[in-house]
Amino acid sequence: xxxxxxxxxxxxxxxxxxxxxxxxxxxxxxxxxxxxxxxxxxxxxxxxxxxxxxxxxxxxxxxxxxxxxxxxxxxxxxxxxxxxxxxxxxxxxxxxxxxxxxxxxxxxxxxxxxxxxxxxxxxxxxxxxxxxxxxxxxxxxxxxxxxxxxxxxxxxxxxxxxxxxxxxxxxxxxxxxxxxxxxxxxxxxxxxxxxxxxxxxxxxxxxxxxxxxxxxxxxxxxxxxxxxxxxxxxxxxxxxxxxxxxxxxxxxxxxxxxxxxxxxxxxxxxxxxxxxxxxxxxxxxxxxxxxxxxxxxxxxxxxxxxxxxxxxxxxxxxxxxxxxxxxxxxxxxxxxxxxxxxx
Amino acid sequence: xxxxxxxxxxxxxxxxxxxxxxxxxxxxxxxxxxxxxxxxxxxxxxxxxxxxxxxxxxxxxxxxxxxxxxxxxxxxxxxxxxxxxxxxxxxxxxxxxxxxxxxxxxxxxxxxxxxxxxxxxxxxxxxxxxxxxxxxxxxxxxxxxxxxxxxxxxxxxxxxxxxxxxxxxxxxxxxxxxxxxxxxxxxxxxxxxxxxxxxxxxxxxxxxxxxxxxxxxxxxxxxxxxxxxxxxxxxxxxxxxxxxxxxxxxxxxxxxxxxxxxxxxxxxx
Amino acid sequence: xxxxxxxxxxxxxxxxxxxxxxxxxxxxxxxxxxxxxxxxxxxxxxxxxxxxxxxxxxxxxxxxxxxxxxxxxxxxxxxxxxxxxxxxxxxxxxxxxxxxxxxxxxxxxxxxxxxxxxxxxxxxxxxxxxxxxxxxxxxxxxxxxxxxxxxxxxxxxxxxxxxxxxxxxxxxxxxxxxxxxxxxxxxxxxxxxxxxxxxxxxxxxxxxxxxxxxxxxxxxxxxxxxxxxxxxxxxxxxxxxxxxxxxxxxxxxxx
Numbered sequence: 001x002x003x004x005x006x007x008x009x010x011x012x013x014x015x016x017x018x019x020x021x022x023x024x025x026x027x028x029x030x031x032x033x034x035x036x037x038x039x040x041x042x043x044x045x046x047x048x049x050x051x052x053x054x055x056x057x058x059x060x061x062x063x064x065x066x067x068x069x070x071x072x073x074x075x076x077x078x079x080x081x082x083x084x085x086x087x088x089x090x091x092x093x094x095x096x097x098x099x100x101x102x103x104x105x106x107x108x109x110x111x112x113x114x115x116x117x118x119x120x121x122x123x124x125x126x127x128x129x130x131x132x133x134x135x136x137x138x139x140x141x142x143x144x145x146x147x148x149x150x151x152x153x154x155x156x157x158x159x160x161x162x163x164x165x166x167x168x169x170x171x172x173x174x175x176x177x178x179x180x181x182x183x184x185x186x187x188x189x190x191x192x193x194x195x196x197x198x199x200x201x202x203x204x205x206x207x208x209x210x211x212x213x214x215x216x217x218x219x220x221x222x223x224x225x226x227x228x229x230x231x232x233x234x235x236x237x238x239x240x241x242x243x244x245x246x247x248x249x250x251x252x253x254x255x256x257x258x259x260x261x262x263x264x265x266x267x268x269x270x271x272x273x274x275x276x277x278x279x280x281x282x283x284x285x286x287x288x289x290x291x292x293x294x295x296x297x298x299x300x301x302x303x304x305x306x307x308x309x310x311x312x313x314x315x316x317x318x319x320x321x322x323x324x325x326x327x328x329x330x331x332x333x334x335x336x337x338x339x340x341x342x343x
Numbered sequence: 344x345x346x347x348x349x350x351x352x353x354x355x356x357x358x359x360x361x362x363x364x365x366x367x368x369x370x371x372x373x374x375x376x377x378x379x380x381x382x383x384x385x386x387x388x389x390x391x392x393x394x395x396x397x398x399x400x401x402x403x404x405x406x407x408x409x410x411x412x413x414x415x416x417x418x419x420x421x422x423x424x425x426x427x428x429x430x431x432x433x434x435x436x437x438x439x440x441x442x443x444x445x446x447x448x449x450x451x452x453x454x455x456x457x458x459x460x461x462x463x464x465x466x467x468x469x470x471x472x473x474x475x476x477x478x479x480x481x482x483x484x485x486x487x488x489x490x491x492x493x494x495x496x497x498x499x500x501x502x503x504x505x506x507x508x509x510x511x512x513x514x515x516x517x518x519x520x521x522x523x524x525x526x527x528x529x530x531x532x533x534x535x536x537x538x539x540x541x542x543x544x545x546x547x548x549x550x551x552x553x554x555x556x557x558x559x560x561x562x563x564x565x566x567x568x569x570x571x572x573x574x575x576x577x578x579x580x581x582x583x584x585x586x587x588x589x590x591x592x593x594x595x596x597x598x599x600x601x602x603x604x605x606x607x608x609x610x611x612x
Numbered sequence: 613x614x615x616x617x618x619x620x621x622x623x624x625x626x627x628x629x630x631x632x633x634x635x636x637x638x639x640x641x642x643x644x645x646x647x648x649x650x651x652x653x654x655x656x657x658x659x660x661x662x663x664x665x666x667x668x669x670x671x672x673x674x675x676x677x678x679x680x681x682x683x684x685x686x687x688x689x690x691x692x693x694x695x696x697x698x699x700x701x702x703x704x705x706x707x708x709x710x711x712x713x714x715x716x717x718x719x720x721x722x723x724x725x726x727x728x729x730x731x732x733x734x735x736x737x738x739x740x741x742x743x744x745x746x747x748x749x750x751x752x753x754x755x756x757x758x759x760x761x762x763x764x765x766x767x768x769x770x771x772x773x774x775x776x777x778x779x780x781x782x783x784x785x786x787x788x789x790x791x792x793x794x795x796x797x798x799x800x801x802x803x804x805x806x807x808x809x810x811x812x813x814x815x816x817x818x819x820x821x822x823x824x825x826x827x828x829x830x831x832x833x834x835x836x837x838x839x840x841x842x843x844x845x846x847x848x849x850x851x852x853x854x855x856x857x858x859x860x861x862x863x864x865x866x867x
Contacts, residue, residue, distance in 0.1 A: 074575055094576040102394040150577035172561040181474055188480040261432055322576055515693035519707040520683050533697045610697040610738050
């Protein structure tokens, strides 16, 4: 049975309109100019998409990309499942795995992973808990740990740290990052883990303290992945490869400029200007720049994916009873697009 | 008339009084449920409803059985029912008291009615972070949210009910020299009871709605927390199982109020 | 205890309702107030019982009310004003509770007034189970329970059908004959007035003034349905009122 979804129907009309426009206007000489939608959060870790868009890497790959912004990862995953968004980057969560199980989405590459020696996610303690002796993750026993929802990446990280330290914690679901920060500052919860560009300013204010690194417990943790609908992964191989190519160039630029400093300070400045168009847009550039630079983490070159970490995450979600035991790694990941590694 | 009536050829008057009279059709309600559920089951089994759109009803039932057999049902129900009971009890009792004061005193009415009107449309969920700061992340903020949500509709229903108490009964009380206290306790309060109880139906439904919101922040167990978790995991079976529990809770609350109404308001014609 | 109305005037805003009403209400007599619609007779009754304040003039109590009177000025209302959620007994005990009369003392009073109003078998009934006539008998029993020195009756039979009205009139006469009480009885029904009134005060249309006070000497117990001499009085009252009533009626239509 042939199913038309809304996007395809729109695409059809868009194509017709595009053909009509091409006959009257001198259209740029792009082979396919295929219209796709890419979901993003306004975080520096999504810079690969921003750079590829700004520097026309998507266009060169023959894609006409529309960026669609979301407030949280969860609705973005649902938007991929519903066909409103084609590609996106987000952390592996219970929801993502469930959607993969329902045949809606596939992970096709890596985006961000922890790497020993590179500044990664931090473990935080509230001031009150810190004063009471929570100065290292070993003292987390009996404490409360913030998370957005059960089955989120925070839940995974907290659990893994607690397991490694051999302690038990209770987890408080608080839905939003803002609510977690508020609860941590006011001492309603004891601990949390978060990316460095949020962790460092918080610690600087003295209301919270950094007590450890996530990478000490999960050295090659695959934090975020590139994912798409199962249909795109299976039936639109050309388009998917084109997207990964364009995205990969953006990631390369980001790593070489921001981490390897190939372009020196001028290169960093230019890159900060570019990213500032998308991230911290409500702040002036001089205030946004330190946050953007602080938030720098190495993105996965060539969208390489650490399947061992993904497998470990899947196992953990299953052991917690958050997702079905029957789900296999193959259901979640399509490894045919990018290089994989196990670390 | 003494003459005999002769049967005449004529047109019989057409009956035109049918319809518009409500009749009891008890079986229709359950039938609608059964047909809808059967349709869902058949649709999900045959595949024209995808697993992404709706869960299979039999799977929801299995999830329910799991909840029951693992004892998790009561682990989730107990805190939720406590929150509901404490929050709604605070909200409703304060609401009834304030509503009666508004109904009785024109000063309090002038002072509080605009305030209540201002509070009513605020989505109480928006104030949740504030409540966490005020009342703590544990049970306090959850009680406060539910109490606050039930308070305003109860106030409005109560002072409306007090306004509707038959003035001639109050005048009668005054004419017999009853004290202010006696008039309020023996005439105004029972007279307003029908309105207060029908207001409570609405307030308690709102309390159930707010239960989910209250359990957004810092609840490990609870029906609301269970539904939110299922939502974030995109686990439709658990989501539906949780929603069914809330629906049943609504039916139970409505039945209890109906029972109270029959007990307390037997005097109504 | 007698009551005295001393030049009572009343106005709602610019509308003058009552003008210069002076009247004696002697103990042990039933005074009927009749008049066309809107003449202010109910307003006057509310003033006599202290439920409303006249713009000018005073209502005076002359002499002490009896010691055992719990509520010297007691109303009987047209719409009965029974609490629907209380039984017959509960409605009567309502007016005793505030005077601290409970238990055996209350039971004794309640049984007595129920017997006097022939309601002894209905003590546990709710108002919704009673007919209109019985409801009004409950209201009268309630009024008797506080042992009033003056009963203020505001069209007490107007909400009832005519047969019930006749029966209740007989009941009221029997009650008065057993133990005479003072009453101010407002009605627009002249037949009631001539059956129950020792004196009938005819008010003019708005603003209400006293047109005439008609005394009837025949003892209440001897009066009956369709008595000749009473019909004569009733005719006289009607001639007094007819033009006023028509004018009042047309005045209302103008509104």
